[in-house]
Amino acid sequence: MHLFQKLLKAGSSLALAGSISAALAVGAHAQTELNVVWMGWAEESVKPLMDWFGKENPDINLNYQRIPYNELLSTLEVRLGSRTPEPDLYSADASLTASYAARGHLLDLTPYFADDLDRFDSAALGAASYNGKMYAGPFATSMQLMFVNVDLFKKAGVELPSTDIDGRWTWEQVREAAKAIAKPEDNLWGVLLEQSDRPYQLLPLMQSKGAQLVSDDGLEATGYVNGEKFVEATQFYADLFGADKVSPPGLFELNLVQEVFHTGHAAMMVGGTWNLGRLEKSADFEWIAVPHPYFAGGVPVTPTGSWQIGINPRTEHLDESVRFMKFFMRDDVQAEWYKLRPYPPVLKANWDNLSDLLKGKPWEIAKYELQNTAVPRPPIPGFREYEEILKLAFRDIQQGADVRERLDKAAREMDRELAKYK
């Protein structure tokens, strides 16, 4: 027992815990209660699945909590960091599998899914694995497309990008078209990056240039994050906001970037497939979706990864937790989930099961990308730190900081934070 726990034990007695809590304790449950921390999707996207599970498992009482995205990671940090048996299960960000696994917050699921591994999309399974073991159940994945406002292209007399994979535009082409259309003084922009400060969206630029993101052992950033190719790609990114003035600097909130595109103030937006719903429903301009751009002379790389489900290794309800996990990995459950919230499927079978919904050019592209160009974020335990430091650097760079100096600083900070995983 370490000091912290000892102190806490002392605290409980200080609080006269015995008498008070005994008086308040709710009567013993006939049902087992599963405590689940869930990403804060809308209630109507979450409740149907939870109710379904409840109906099939009347002996389990589900206590699920939807947490807004901005607070999910910190809330989990408190709950998991206290190393208690709760929550039993939680929504784990796909980029943090290694971080949670290395710190003992994820149960190794390999024994439970050994025969099932080939059911999963390989990129999604890759993101759920660490050191060759499966630590989380893939629940959703993501893919980015480039959305194009056709009206703005036509008005400026600029040639449209192709919707074919073979006609994939380079970033250089995107920049030229953007320059021809953008009128910053009229609040009209050429190209938007939906998550303009997030490594999720930006690392594929560096990877397309051929940059290595971090040392092979995941412990060093200097020489990688401030390496030649990384700097080159970041300079291109910086110029979109600075020299070329085709992208609005300082607009970080993904929801607001979406508004700029959906209200017709930008010609292109590289963004998630979740934009398709709103475009189909209410766009008052003609639009198309085309493949994610790449750098001339480089390789196409697209971002992927989204949400997974993890089991807390300290759970006191292991059997029930595994049942919950298995339920959510079922084809029919994930098919229903797609209807509630259309993330690209993580189960290979669901591309066929849902073929009447996943039809049309945008989904054709997304499927191709997931199978051919999607690269998950580096599976290093320190990705949380890496990501946050890089995000702050991207923010400053977007707003005019010198690219090389800022990346040097970021690399130094990363080295300091990554050292704890040595």
Added chain:
Amino acid sequence: MRSRTSAALLPVARYTLLIVLAMIILAPIVWVAISSVRPPEEIFLYSPKLSWRTFIPETFTWENYRLLWESDFPRAVTNTLFVAFATVALGILICSAAGFAFAVFDFPFKNTLFVVVIITFIMPFEAIVVPLYVMVRDLNWNDTYFALVMPEVASGFIIFLFRQFFTKVSKELFEAARVDGASWWRIYWDVAMPLSWPTVVAAALMMFIHQWDAFFWPLVAATSPDLTMVQVAIARYLQFEQADFGRLFAAMTVASFLAILPFMALQRYYIRTIVDSGIK
């Protein structure tokens, strides 16, 4: 002569200033309220470029409110009201008592204890949240109203507030009552408290607002949907990947309107309560 003109001008100056201030304060809230009766797609459609549509909805709709009503938002409001009122009821009692002690009595370690009171409200919550969570869990309180109410009942801020204001109440008053044979409890309850209505109001509103704003702690300690608090319910409309600005603005409007009601109700206690030297 001069003083009469300035006396006549004072109300004009007073109301001019008040109107200017009210406009600065109301503009953002009115913008939120107006946006809440727009279809979500329209909210930012006209805001970047000035026209009449920037301020007046092109399409008027109650849809956002209807959706809000059908969601877990009403439950969150009820929860928060319950938690806030419970906290206020208990908190005012025990904090005013402690404030009274600091203001009226002399006792060993008085200054040390007062410094301790100050320390309790200047430690960043982020630093104590983990031990607090573990303790509440050990008490078997996690996921109950107790977890939301009890940690906020004894508040250093409120004790400090009462200490500052009780000291103003003339000590002669208390001593006179002592001479008449009143117990300290009677003096606190029948003399000090009634003489401090505006302070009690300020303290009650401060505690109410503190719970109304509660956000991070409920996320950590109150996990079941039945215990959702209002700020958590609001924040969920700003979902990652897809925000629901319509319901977000509707929720903010309702939350703001509800939280002003206690203030409007309690204002009537804004009266002079010190009875001038008259009390014997």
Added chain:
Amino acid sequence: MRINPAYYFLAPAFMGLSVFKIFPIGVAIVGSFYGTTLIGESVFRGLDNYLSIFGDLDLLRSFGITLLFNLIANPLQIVLSLMVALLVFRPGPLIGLFRSVLFLPVTLSLVLTALIWNLLLDPYLGPVNAVLDAVGIGRQGFFKDEAQALGSMVWLTTWRGVGYWMLFMLAGLYAIPESLYEAAKIDGASWWQRFRHVTLPLMRRPIAFVLVASTAINMLFFAPVYVITAGGPNGATDFVMFRIYQAAFNYIDVGRSLAMSTVMLVVVLAVAIVELWLMRSED
């Protein structure tokens, strides 16, 4: 032996404070001398956490920004809230309504206040910039401009803070005996003289409260930084609390975060004690 009656009055409050505040603070301070291994074991680090933060020039800069913010925001809020309280203190037509309007921003949490002002002041979508553009001033960066970001934060916290502190200023004003004003009037004192010689001296304790309380709140200013700027642009709003949060939840170095919190505690306590000493009354 008789027990001092003070302890009966203090006991319930101190029971609550001990369990939910003092004890966790103690754990936090002890924790600031420890580190945590990956699997959650505590390791004694001595003063290492403190040495690492004192050697961090960026953190010193953050303390500078936090103090500067307080030096501007706190006096501003105190003066404005006292002024506003004086405006709505005496009864009059519609005064109740004006009071409520002034209190209205308090009904929005700091997180929501940040959200609203971030939208209002957005350079691309915000209506404020639409107006500035239309009247020829031109679009401003506000939170997105290195030179304006800290000022915008002061604006945000003042917009919400004035109505809040008004509560306590009002409570103070109502406790001033009317007879003192009557006497001053009979002596022919102007409203300024009455304010200077009657109101201000008797408002010493309420003002001291607001001073200390606003220091405590604004030294720990955090939510808007998290929601809007993440410390940027280029470090312009890099408050200490943002670093404490980052270290605990994003850089997963709880020991360092607790060391920063402890230093912060000492700094704020020192400032609060100085403020109370400066505002002490003669009695």
